[in-house]
Amino acid sequence: MLTINQDNPQQRLIDKAVDCLKQGGVIAYPTDTVYGIGCDIYNQKAVKRIYQIKKRDKKKPFSFICSSLKNVSLYCYISNSSYRIMKMKLPGPYTFVLQSMKIVPKVMMTKQKTVGIRVPDNLICQMLVNTLGNPILTTSARIEGDEPLAEAYEVEERLGSRIDLIIDGGTVFPSPSSVISLVNDTPEVLREGKGDTDIFL
Numbered sequence: 743m744l745t746i747n748q749d750n751p752q753q754r755l756i757d758k759a760v761d762c763l764k765q766g767g768v769i770a771y772p773t774d775t776v777y778g779i780g781c782d783i784y785n786q787k788a789v790k791r792i793y794q795i796k797k798r799d800k801k802k803p804f805s806f807i808c809s810s811l812k813n814v815s816l817y818c819y820i821s822n823s824s825y826r827i828m829k830m831k832l833p834g835p836y837t838f839v840l841q842s843m844k845i846v847p848k849v850m851m852t853k854q855k856t857v858g859i860r861v862p863d864n865l866i867c868q869m870l871v872n873t874l875g876n877p878i879l880t881t882s883a884r885i886e887g888d889e890p891l892a893e894a895y896e897v898e899e900r901l902g903s904r905i906d907l908i909i910d911g912g913t914v915f916p917s918p919s920s921v922i923s924l925v926n927d928t929p930e931v932l933r934e935g936k937g938d939t940d941i942f943l
Contacts, residue, residue: 743898744908748865762906766785766787768792769909771908771911772911772914775919776916777883777893780880781878782879783876783878797886801853803849803857804880807880811829816845818842824927827942831937835937837922838860838922839924840924859877866911883897889916920938
């Protein structure tokens with residue numbers, strides 16, 4: 743367990759977490775929506791572990807976290823209108839579905855070559871990605887049927903033996919992100935969650 747200040751994350755502790763990711767580790771961390779678990783998107787073994795932990799169908803790819811909108815543009819195609827929408831809403835509690843570039847591992851894409859990306863309004867998440875140098879896979883730190891987790895100790899109780907490191911970044915008020923598809927350039931609300939979706943309706 744690493745306790746990291748959510749308002750002013752200590753770089754030396756972020757470095758420890760990133761070392762774990764570089765070695766193929768699965769970590770838990772706070773976001774602006776829920777406590778999540780993730781790994782380096784380029785480490786196939788770690789990605790497989792998360793599928794096993796979540797008992798998730800391999801045909802359902804996970805989303806991933808980028809550190810900024812500029813960072814997103816390295817992995818996804820963003821039209822001018824999509825860029826304006828995302829600039830208004832990110833960082834924030836949204837998952838945007840976009841057409842992916844070839845740089846994204848196939849395991850992270852749907853058959854339609856789309857991906858879900860997040861830029862959480864959470865400095866710990868942003869610094870993890872910046873320090874690692876590429877996005878991290880993200881999914882909620884809960885098993886199907888469980889309640890979303892609000893505290894690091896709850897993650898430890900449920901998943902402690904199955905993951906390598908837990909970042910305690912304080913209490914999260916759990917609610918899933920709003921999911922918006924920008925694949926066809928016309929915003930489509932796929933799930934209403936924490937982020938306000940009125941602008942897209």
